[in-house]
Amino acid sequence: MSSHAHAEGQLPHEPEKATAEGRNKVLGFWLFLGGETVLFGTLFSSFLALRDQVLDGPKASELFELPLVALATILLLTSSLTSVFATYALHRNNVKALISWLIVTVVLGLGFLGLEIYEFNNYASEGHQFRTSAFSSSFYTLVGFHGGHVLFGVLWISLIIGQLAKKGLTVVTAPKAYVAGLYWHFIDVVWVFIFTVVYLMGKVG
Amino acid sequence: MDWLTTVDHKKIGILYMIAGGFFFLVGGLEAILIRIQLWKPLNDFVDANTYNQLLTMHGTTMIFLAAMPLLFALMNCIIPLQIGARDVAFPFVNALGFWTFFLGGVLLNISWFAGGAPAAGWTAYATLSGDTFSSGHGLDFYVIGLQIAGIGTLVGGINFLVTIINMRAPGMSFMRMPMFTWTIFITSALILFAFPALTVGLVALMFDRLFGANFFEPSAGGNAVLWEHIFWIFGHPEVYILILPAFGVISEVISTFSRKRLFGYSSMVFATILIGFLGFMVWAHHMFTTGLGPVANSLFSIATMLIAVPTGIKIFNWLFTMWGGSIRFTTANLFAVGFVPTFVMGGVTGVMLAAAPADFQYHDSYFVVAHFHYVIVGGLILGIFAGLHYWWPKIFGRMLNEGLGKLTFWTFFIGFHLTFFVQHFLGLMGMPRRIWTYLDGLGFNELNLISTIGAFLMGFGTIFFLLNIVVTAFKPANAAADPWEDGRTLEWTISSPAPEYNFAQTPLVRSYDAFWKEKMDGNHAMTPAEPLGPIHMPSPSILPLFMSIGLFIAGLGFMYQKDWDNHLGVYMGIFGLIITFFCMMLRSLRDDHGYHIEPDDIHDQGVKA
Numbered sequence: 001m002s003s004h005a006h007a008e009g010q011l012p013h014e015p016e017k018a019t020a021e022g023r024n025k026v027l028g029f030w031l032f033l034g035g036e037t038v039l040f041g042t043l044f045s046s047f048l049a050l051r052d053q054v055l056d057g058p059k060a061s062e063l064f065e066l067p068l069v070a071l072a073t074i075l076l077l078t079s080s081l082t083s084v085f086a087t088y089a090l091h092r093n094n095v096k097a098l099i100s101w102l103i104v105t106v107v108l109g110l111g112f113l114g115l116e117i118y119e120f121n122n123y124a125s126e127g128h129q130f131r132t133s134a135f136s137s138s139f140y141t142l143v144g145f146h147g148g149h150v151l152f153g154v155l156w157i158s159l160i161i162g163q164l165a166k167k168g169l170t171v172v173t174a175p176k177a178y179v180a181g182l183y184w185h186f187i188d189v190v191w192v193f194i195f196t197v198v199y200l201m202g203k204v205g
Numbered sequence: 206m207d208w209l210t211t212v213d214h215k216k217i218g219i220l221y222m223i224a225g226g227f228f229f230l231v232g233g234l235e236a237i238l239i240r241i242q243l244w245k246p247l248n249d250f251v252d253a254n255t256y257n258q259l260l261t262m263h264g265t266t267m268i269f270l271a272a273m274p275l276l277f278a279l280m281n282c283i284i285p286l287q288i289g290a291r292d293v294a295f296p297f298v299n300a301l302g303f304w305t306f307f308l309g310g311v312l313l314n315i316s317w318f319a320g321g322a323p324a325a326g327w328t329a330y331a332t333l334s335g336d337t338f339s340s341g342h343g344l345d346f347y348v349i350g351l352q353i354a355g356i357g358t359l360v361g362g363i364n365f366l367v368t369i370i371n372m373r374a375p376g377m378s379f380m381r382m383p384m385f386t387w388t389i390f391i392t393s394a395l396i397l398f399a400f401p402a403l404t405v406g407l408v409a410l411m412f413d414r415l416f417g418a419n420f421f422e423p424s425a426g427g428n429a430v431l432w433e434h435i436f437w438i439f440g441h442p443e444v445y446i447l448i449l450p451a452f453g454v455i456s457e458v459i460s461t462f463s464r465k466r467l468f469g470y471s472s473m474v475f476a477t478i479l480i481g482f483l484g485f486m487v488w489a490h491h492m493f494t495t496g497l498g499p500v501a502n503s504l505f506s507i508a509t510m511l512i513a514v515p516t517g518i519k520i521f522n523w524l525f526t527m528w529g530g531s532i533r534f535t536t537a538n539l540f541a542v543g544f545v546p547t548f549v550m551g552g553v554t555g556v557m558l559a560a561a562p563a564d565f566q567y568h569d570s571y572f573v574v575a576h577f578h579y580v581i582v583g584g585l586i587l588g589i590f591a592g593l594h595y596w597w598p599k600i601f602g603r604m605l606n607e608g609l610g611k612l613t614f615w616t617f618f619i620g621f622h623l624t625f626f627v628q629h630f631l632g633l634m635g636m637p638r639r640i641w642t643y644l645d646g647l648g649f650n651e652l653n654l655i656s657t658i659g660a661f662l663m664g665f666g667t668i669f670f671l672l673n674i675v676v677t678a679f680k681p682a683n684a685a686a687d688p689w690e691d692g693r694t695l696e697w698t699i700s701s702p703a704p705e706y707n708f709a710q711t712p713l714v715r716s717y718d719a720f721w722k723e724k725m726d727g728n729h730a731m732t733p734a735e736p737l738g739p740i741h742m743p744s745p746s747i748l749p750l751f752m753s754i755g756l757f758i759a760g761l762g763f764m765y766q767k768d769w770d771n772h773l774g775v776y777m778g779i780f781g782l783i784i785t786f787f788c789m790m791l792r793s794l795r796d797d798h799g800y801h802i803e804p805d806d807i808h809d810q811g812v813k814a
Contacts, residue, residue: 053426
C-alpha cells in the first residue's frame with residue numbers, strides 16, 4: 001500500500017495518519033477512549049454513591065495521606081509531559097528521542113505503580129480492606145481499575161519500544177506509538193479526576 | 206477451518222447469522238416452555254425454580270445472544286457493501302468480536318448443565334442476584350458470560366463507527382448514506398456509550414459475588430438501587446440499539462418495494478439521531494416505582510414521551526413513502542408493512558407506561574410484558590425477518606422461496622398478535638409478570654390459553670422459515686446482482702453473493718440512492734472512482750478464536766475458585782488470561798501485511814448496473 005510509495009528512510013509528514021490503516025487506528029482509538037470515559041464515569045458514580053458508607057472501617061479523611069498521593073500525582077503528570085515529548089519526537093522522525101522519551105514515561109509509570117502498591121498495602125493494614133465496606137470496595141475498584149490501566153500501559157509501551165528499536169519508525173509503528181501516547185494522556189486525565197474526587201473531596205469531607 | 210480463521214466481513218456476518226439463529230431457537234424454545242407452563246391455572250409442567258431459570262434465560266438469550274447477533278449479521282453482510290468499501294476498518298477485530306460473543310454465549314448456556322441457570326430475571330436486580338439469594342453458580346455464568354459477550358459487542362460498535370466514518374466510497378457524503386447505514390451508525394455510537402456502563406455493573410456484581418465486595422449489599426453499606434441505575438443507563442439505550450437498525454431495514458425495504466425514494470430522508474436522519482440522544486436521557490422510567498420521588502419521575506416521564514415525536518416522524522415518512530408508490534408485496538415487504546402498525550401499537554403502550562402515575566398500576570404486570578414484546582418482537586424481529594428475506598440473495602446468491610416466505614409471515618404475524626395482544630388485557634386485569642402460575646377463577650384462563658396457542662403459531666412460523674432455508678440451499682446459486690430489479694443502493698451493483706473483494710473498483714457516488722440515480726440517468730454501470738489495480742486483503746488468523754477461548758477458560762476458572770479450595774480455579778483463571786494476553790502480544794509483534802489480489806484474478810471487472 002502507501003508504505004511502498006515512500007522511499008526508504010523518508011517518512012511522510014504525519015506518519016501515523018499516512019495509511020488508511022493508520023487513520024482507522026487513530027480514529028478507532030479516539031472512539032475507544034470515548035467508551036473508556038463511560039466506563040470510568042460509571043465507576044466514579046458508583047464511588048460517589050457509596051463513599052460515605054464506611055461502616056466500622058476508617059473514613060476517607062482518616063485514611064488518605066496527601067503527601068504520598070501528591071508525589072504519585074507529580075510522577076504521573078510528568079510522565080504525561082514526557083509522552084508529549086515522545087509524540088513530538090515522532091513528528092520530527094527522531095526514533096532515538098522517541099524511544100528515550102517513551103522509556104522515561106515507562107519508568108515514571110512504574111514509579112507511580114510502586115507508590116500505589118505501597119499505598120494500598122498501607123491502607124489494608126489500617127483495616128481498609130476490599131471487603132470492609134461499600135466505601136472500600138468502590139474505592140479499590142475505581143483506583144484499582146485506574147492502576148490496572150497504568151500497568152497495561154506500561155507493558156504495552158514497553159512492547160512498542162521493542163518494536164521501534166527493531167523496526168525503526170515506519171508507517172506501521174508510527175500509529176502504534178501515537179495511539180499509545182493518546183492512551184497515556186487519557187490515563188492521566190482520569191487520575192486528575194481521581195485526585196480531585198477521591199482524595200481531595202475525601203480529605204475535605 | 207476456513208471459517209475459524211476468516212476475517213472476511215461477509216463470512217463473519219454468516220457466522221453471526223448461524224450463531225444468532227441458533228440462540229434464537231434456544232430462546233424460542235424457552236419461551237414455548239414458559240407458555241406451556243402458563244396455558245392453564247395451577248399447572249405443574251415445570252417447578253417454580255425452573256420457571257425462573259427459563260424466564261431469565263429467555264430474556265437474556267433473546268436480547269444478547271439472538272437479537273444483537275442477528276443485527277450484527279446484517280451489519281456485517283451489508284454495511285461495507287452499502288458504503289462501497291472493500292471490508293470493515295478492522296477485519297481482525299471483527300473476527301474477535303464474533304468469537305467473544307459466541308464463546309460468551311456458550312458459557313452462559315453451560316449453566317443449564319452445571320447446576321442451574323441464573324434465575325434472577327434478565328435484569329439481575331440486586332439483591333436478588335447477590336450471593337445471599339442466588340447462592341449457586343447461575344448468576345456467575347450470567348455476569349461472566351455477558352462480560353465476555355459484551356467485549357464482542359463493544360469492539361463491533363467501534364469497528365462500524367470507524368468503517369462508516371472513514372471508508373465510504375468517494376462522493377458518499379453523510380447526507381447521501383443509505384438509511385440502514387445511518388441507523389447502524391447511530392446504533393454503534395449507542396453501543397459505544399452504553400456497553401461500558403453494563404461492563405462496570407457486571408464487574409461490580411462479579412466482585413460482590415466472587416470476592417466479597419459490597420457494592421449492592423445493603424448490610425455492608427451497599428446500594429441495591431445503584432444496580433438499577435447502572436443497569437438501565439445501559440439497558441434503555443439498548444432498546445434503541447435494537448430497534449434503530451430495524452428502522453433502517455424497514456426504510457430500505459419499503460422504499461425499494463414502493464419504487465420510490467424514501468420520503469423525508471433528512472428528517473429520517475435527524476429523527477434517528479434524536480432518538481439515539483433521547484434514548485440516554487430516559488433510563489429512570491424503568492424505576493418509577495423504586496421511589497425516586499415526584500420530581501425525578503416527572504422529568505423522566507416527560508423525556509420519555511418526547512421520544513414519541515421523532516418516532517412519529519418516522520412512521521409518517523414510511524406511510525408517505527408507500528403513498529402513491531407501485532407497491533410489491535414480496536415477503537420482505539410484507540414483514541416491513543406488518544412492522545408499521547405493530548410497532549405503532551408498541552409505541553402507544555410505551556407512552557401509556559411513560560405516565561408515571563399510570564405506571565404504578567401497570568408496573569410488573571403482563572401489560573409491560575405485552576408492551577416490550579410489541580416493540581422487540583413486533584419491531585425488531587419483524588425487521589430482522591424483513592432484512593433477511595430482502596438481503597438473502599445478496600448474502601447467499603439464492604432467492605428464498607416466496608410461497609414459504611408468505612407462509613412464514615402470516616403464521617408468525619398472526620401468532621405474534623395472538624400471543625401478545627391479549628397480554629395487555631391480562632395485565633390490566635392484574636396478572637403479574639415473572640410468576641410461574643396463577644389461580645383458577647381469576648378470569649385469566651382463556652386469555653392465557655389464547656396466548657399459548659399464539660406462541661405455538663410463532664414457533665410454526667419459525668419452522669417454516671427454517672424449511673425455506675433448507676429448500677433454498679438445494680437450489681442453484683443463480684440470483685442476479687439486482688434480483689429485486691428495483692435495488693437502489695450500492696450493494697445491488699455487485700454480483701450475488703458479493704466477491705471476496707466486494708468492489709473491483711470503488712464506485713463513484715453521485716447522489717442519495719446512488720444505484721437508482723445511475724439507472725434513472727440511463728447508465729449501465731456505476732462510474733468507477735479509481736483505475737483497476739491490485740486489491741489489498743487482510744490475511745486470515747486463528748488468534749481471535751484463541752483469545753476468546755482464553756477468556757472462556759479464565760471465566761470458568763474464576764467462577765469456581767470459591768468451590769475448589771486448592772486455588773485451582775485461580776490458576777485456571779490466570780492461565781486463561783495468559784492465553785489471551787499472549788495472543789494479543791503475538792498480534793502486536795507480527796506485522797501482518799496481508800496479500801494482494803492482482804487485476805488478472807478479478808473476474809467481475811467494473812461495477813455493473
